Amino acid sequence: MTIAITGGKGGTGKSTVAVSLAVELAKNKKIMLIDADVECPNDHLLLSVKRKKYCNVYMPIPKWDFSKCTKCGKCAQVCKQNAIVFVKEKYPAFVKDICIGCKACIVVCPTKAISETKKQIGTIYIGKNYGVNLVTGELKLGELASGEIVSELRKHSEEINKKLKNEITLIDSAAGIGCPVIASLIGADYIAAVTEPTPSALHDLKRVLYLADYFKIKRGIVINKFDLEKSFCSKIEKFAKNNKIPIIGKIPYRKDFVASTIKMKPVIETNPEYRKIFQGIIKSVIPVEAGI
DSSP states (O other): OEEEEEOSSTTSSHHHHHHHHHHHHTTTSOEEEEEOOTTSOOHHHHTTOOOEEEEEEEEEEEEEOTTTOOOOOHHHHHOTTOOEEOOTTSOOEEOGGGOOOOOHHHHHOTTOOEEEEEEEEEEEEEEEETTEEEEEEEEOTTOOOHHHHHHHHHHHHHHHHHHHOOSEEEEEOOSSSSHHHHHHHTTOSEEEEEEOSSHHHHHHHHHHHHHHHHTTOEEEEEEETTTTSHHHHHHHHHHHHHTTOOEEEEEOOOHHHHHHHHHTSOHHHHOGGGHHHHHHHHHHHHHHHHOO
């Protein structure tokens, strides 16, 4: 079973929820946690995991053989990223940092002057602590292809899982609803959408749940910091009721969560009284989906 933890807006507590669920589940099951927030991965910090490099991630980029180039400029015309600069009667200039590897220039070149090479865009790491097998990706500084990193992260996690034979996989997604998040959600059995009682969080929650409906993935809502603004929390509850979406958990606003982050330990380890909250979320999700 694969459970994706997402929510749209950044800072709602997705990583805290993902790590806490993983640690609690790991007490009885073999668990893999995938940190798919490749632009800012932090699950290894919350778990005090010393990461080990698993592999590099590469992206295809073009390479020119100027002995075959006729300076026609067609490669620059099809480059939607403007990574190829062309001046009449001069060879094209390539800005590899903004290339997304679409290969359109290779296809369109009439003289086959462009071949394929590659550049490193990120790294995948592995580690383990609290019984949780962690797989995390990290985008190389300055690169743009975070969606590609997440896709490769999902592929390699499946390879790793064949050896480890984990029973449940949790995916901690990035904020938003862009390519990295879509790559995180595809193939999930359930989406736990983490939100907080603020207008922006509810707005982004609706967008993420639209994705869940589009991909026909069952979903539930976790309201973090629910007692921070109870009047707005009721608006989230009303939205959930009107759309027949279950609220699978409500987490209070407490300094304990900040303190556990500073200590680089899961909150259910520093404050075991919070275990009941995450056990409730697990019971709301897993029996329905997998009969575990």
